[in-house]
Amino acid sequence: MSKKFRLFASPKERLLEALHPFRKRYHHEFWALRDVSFEVKRGESIGILGRNGSGKSTLLQIICAVMQATSGEVQVNGRVSALLELGAGFNPEFTGRDNIILNGAIMGFSRKEMLRRLPEIEAFADIGEFFDQPVKTYSSGMFARVAFASAIHVDPDVLVVDEILGVGDAKFQEKCYSRIRAMRNKGTCILFVSHSTEAIQRNCNTALLLDSGKIVARDSVDAVIAAYHDLLYGSGLTGECETTVMPTEQKIAVCSNESNQISKIEFQEFLEGGSNGPVYKKFQYYNSHERRLGNREAEIVDFLVTIDGYADFNVLSGNEEIKIYLKVRFTREIGRPELGWAIVSPEGIVITGSNTAMSEIPLPEARPGETWVYAVSMQPALCGGDYFINFGIGEIINGTWTFLDNRRAAAHLSVAHRGKSTGFFDLSFKCEVISSPKHHE
Structure with missing residues (x-):
């Protein structure tokens, strides 16, 4: 699958190319994706990493049918629910409640069915009276809450998440990640884009790395994060290197x-x-x-x-x-x-x-x-x-x-497991009785 964009220096040149009698070319081509091919199985959660401009969002938009590929095709078996860039798919003049009903209709649900699901969606979003206010009045965090609650309550077979959870508060993020893991365990396929390597580690089975529109790594999460860090901080020269110690100062x-x-x-x-x-x-x-x-x-x-x-x-x-x-x-x-x-x-x-x-x-x-x-x-x-x-x-x-x-x-x-504590660090602690029932009689 590949995606090509035509870039113009100005709107004027776009118009000149459209009207030119001999089809003179004023644009230059930019390949956002080039020969990208991968398969994700049911119940798999795959993290997608890459620097800004590497093609991550373009890839997700093609998978969600928001955009068409220039060449190649995408096959998706099942219902796709997507959380793309902030504001995508919601009418700012409608309330959160109205947007959720409209989103459900787009996904194939009747109004009656969405009204049945609304109490659970409203409770998960937990934004109080703002649920019935126009979306244009929402903060970015409130929008993320409503959008995520809407996306997970339409029984998706594929859930696509593109960075949107980064705008929520820590408590809500943990709530979302817990739900993502539960959905994955039930067989939902997760496509997860984030610049947070910790979020990828916590929520994904495997990962792939995009750079300049191409997949440069598809491996375990830890291996792909290592390659990603090398792109960010290193020289790009990875791999094994055998050395011997030279007689130097x-x-x-x-x-x-x-x-x-x-x-x-x-x-x-x-x-x-x-x-x-x-x-x-x-x-x-x-x-x-x-x-x-x-x-x-x-x-x-x-x-x-x-x-x-x-x-x-x-x-x-x-x-x-x-x-x-x-x-x-x-x-x-x-x-x-x-x-x-x-x-x-x-x-x-x-x-x-x-x-x-x-x-x-x-x-x-x-x-x-x-x-x-x-x-x-x-x-x-x-x-x-x-x-x-x-x-x-x-x-x-x-x-x-x-x-x-x-x-x-x-x-x-x-x-060795000693049975005294769990987690990563064995921190010493004390527990003492401050009062007993007889002190309250």
């Missing part, structure tokens, strides 16, 4: 006040470079399915993770000190390198993380050919479960973080 920069002493391993092998390649490949915590982003002008050639000083560990209790050593080789001068890290869930959701820019920890200038070793330590008190560690080196250019080398899910941690 080596310096130590420690991002904490902890000692560099490591027991149970030969730390000198890490500093000088192992004869059999990077040290991290020797340990079971290494995840060979890691993803790497960046242009490698600064490259993490080796890393080491220790738990309470031991690099050879198995299942954690969750309360240990985690220390990450990163060996970084620079191929150009970086005035102020920035180091970042994160602990993430298996789905890629960031549980906690930071970087030297956020924490205002200045790292020394690095020159071409130098190799620096950095150390980061933390003690997060994790609940039982599986976790992965992301880390990377970058720099801030014109106020924007740029990936030099970002390694995602490079290390795996397994924490």
Whole structure:
């Protein structure tokens, strides 16, 4: 499927082309979508990511039959309910109630049937007396409430959501996301466009990435988000990169006040470079399915993770000190390198993380050919479960973080379930009786 637009420099040139006796061309062509093809199955929720102008909204409008494709076709089996740009499909002069009845008629429902459904829609929207006021008086958040309530109460087989939930308050967003998950579990197909990667992670099974009108990635949510972040902050050069440590000048920069002493391993092998390649490949915590982003002008050639000083560990209790050593080789001068890290869930959701820019920890200038070793330590008190560690080196250019080398899910941690708490963090708490029934007699 492809979509082409004709762009004119001015309305005058559009008129001249329409009236020219020899059909002189005044426009130039712009392909918003080019050879886009994918299939979404019943009950699947797919996130659609892409930079502004990548073709996301055009794609959804074609799927919803609001716009026709220039070539190709779209096959949709079932009823489609769509939440496109703010204001789409609603008459601003009509009340919220009237717009919902009109929308139901467009979807094939009788007035009697929509009147039966209205109390539930009104309760979900929860905008009080404004439900019977003209839509033109609504705030963006109120409009989003009515539009979403209308869309989900017409029994759609396919629900299309294009960024509109971003204007609602946090409480209503959570209410909407909960309903989306319930609809997905019942077999509704969800097409979800958002610039919020967290929203995509929470609500989608898979994802695709659009750029310049083409699908450049279709994979798991975490993998597509990694590619999306590389488009935003990196050089676009992704993929695996095998390296060996070169004999260069080596310096130590420690991002904490902890000692560099490591027991149970030969730390000198890490500093000088192992004869059999990077040290991290020797340990079971290494995840060979890691993803790497960046242009490698600064490259993490080796890393080491220790738990309470031991690099050879198995299942954690969750309360240990985690220390990450990163060996970084620079191929150009970086005035102020920035180091970042994160602990993430298996789905890629960031549980906690930071970087030297956020924490205002200045790292020394690095020159071409130098190799620096950095150390980061933390003690997060994790609940039982599986976790992965992301880390990377970058720099801030014109106020924007740029990936030099970002390694995602490079290390795996397994924490034993102790039955004391649930979630991600094992936070200590107290519970005490303040009063008993006898004090109220």
